[in-house]
Amino acid sequence: MDEQDYLMTLLELYGEPDGPGDQWTPAQQAWHQARNQQLGISNAPPSKDALLDFRESYIRNYLLAPILETLDPAERMRIDNVPIAFANLRTLNAETRLAPNGKPVILLNQGVASLVSYWWEMKAALNHIRKKSGPKASESHLLESYSFLLLFYANNGQASYPRSFEGITxxxxxxxxxxxxxxxxxxLAHExxxxxxxxxxxELDQGQNESEEMSRRGRQELDADRFGMLTYLNAWTMTPWFSGSLxxxxxxxxxxxxTLRHLIERNPEIGPSAAVPSGHPSAEVRAKALLAPYFTxxxxxxxTIKDELRDxxxxxxxVPNLVEHFTEISRHLHLFETNGEEKP
Known part of the structure; x- marks a missing residue:
C-alpha cells in the first residue's frame, strides 16, 4: 500500500469531513461567509466533494506553499510529495505517520481551523463586551467560551460552535x-x-525500553517545535499578509x-492523559522551551521584546487561576490591531 492509498484508508477510518453547507446553522453560515470573503472564494454552500477539493487547495495554497518557499530544493521536493489532508483526529491537532511503504503522510485535525478561529473570535468579542457592558459581562463571556473549548475535547470535537459576532468589525x-x-x-511546519x-x-530500536522511547519522543517534539517555529517565521514573510518586518x-x-492547549490540559475533568498525546511534553514545557532562547x-x-514576552x-x-487570567488577558487584546497587514 503506497502513501496515497494509506491516506485514503485513514480518512475512511477517522470519518467523513463536516457535512455540506446546506446543513450549517445560520451562525455557521455567517462565519463561513466571512472567512470565505477574506480568502476570496465563493460563498455558495459546497457539496462534500467540493469541500474536500477546497480543503486540499487551502492546505496547498495557503499553508504549505509559503513553507515550501523556505526550503532548499531537495527538502522542497521531499515535502511536496507528502500527502496532506484534514481528518477527524478527535483530540489531536495534527499527526505524521508512516505508510506501509515507509513514506510519510500528514493529517491535520479537521476541527483545528474552526477551533483556533473561535479562540481568536472569542478574544475579539471579549474586547467589545468589556467596553459595552463592563468587566462582569466580559468575564462571563470568557468563562462560557472556555467551557465550550473544554466541552469540545470532552465531546470528541462534535460540539456546535457558539459563534459570537457582537461588535466584531x-x-x-x-x-x-x-x-x-x-x-x-x-x-503544519511542526509536522x-x-x-x-x-x-x-x-518501531523501537533494538534494546530500547518504553521509558527511553517516551523520552526520545519528547525531545523530538521540542525539536519539531523549535525548527517548526523558525520555518513558520520564515514562511510568514512569503505570505501576502506579511507587513514588511517580523x-x-x-x-x-x-x-x-x-495557551489553548494549556487550558485544556489543566482542566481537571479531562486531565492531561486525554489532552496530551503519548510522548508529548506538556504545553507549559513546550512554550517555555520555545521562548527560552529569547531570554538567554x-x-x-x-x-527590546523580553518584557513583552514576560507579560x-x-x-x-x-490559565489555572481564571481570576488572575482575566486580569492578564487584557494585556494581549492589542493583537487585534492590524499593524498594516494587507488583505489577501
Missing part, C-alpha cells in the same frame, strides 16, 4: 483570519519538521496555540 474578522492562518502554518528531521520510525505579534500569535540571547533586538508568559501561566 470586518477589520477584526480579517485579523481573526490572519491569526488563524498564522497558527495553522506553525502547526513538516518531523519529516525533515527523520523522526518517524516504525514583530512580536508574528511570534506570539502561534504561541497562543499553547545577547541579541539587542531580543532585548505573555504571565498570561499563559495564569
Amino acid at each position: 470586518e477589520e477584526e474578522m480579517h485579523v481573526v483570519l490572519i491569526h488563524s492562518i498564522r497558527t495553522e502554518i506553525f502547526i 513538516v519538521q518531523h519529516v525533515l528531521l527523520n523522526h518517524l520510525r516504525p 514583530s512580536t505579534t508574528d511570534l506570539l500569535v502561534p504561541m497562543d496555540y499553547f 540571547s545577547n541579541n539587542p533586538i531580543h532585548e 505573555w508568559m504571565r498570561y499563559f501561566l495564569s
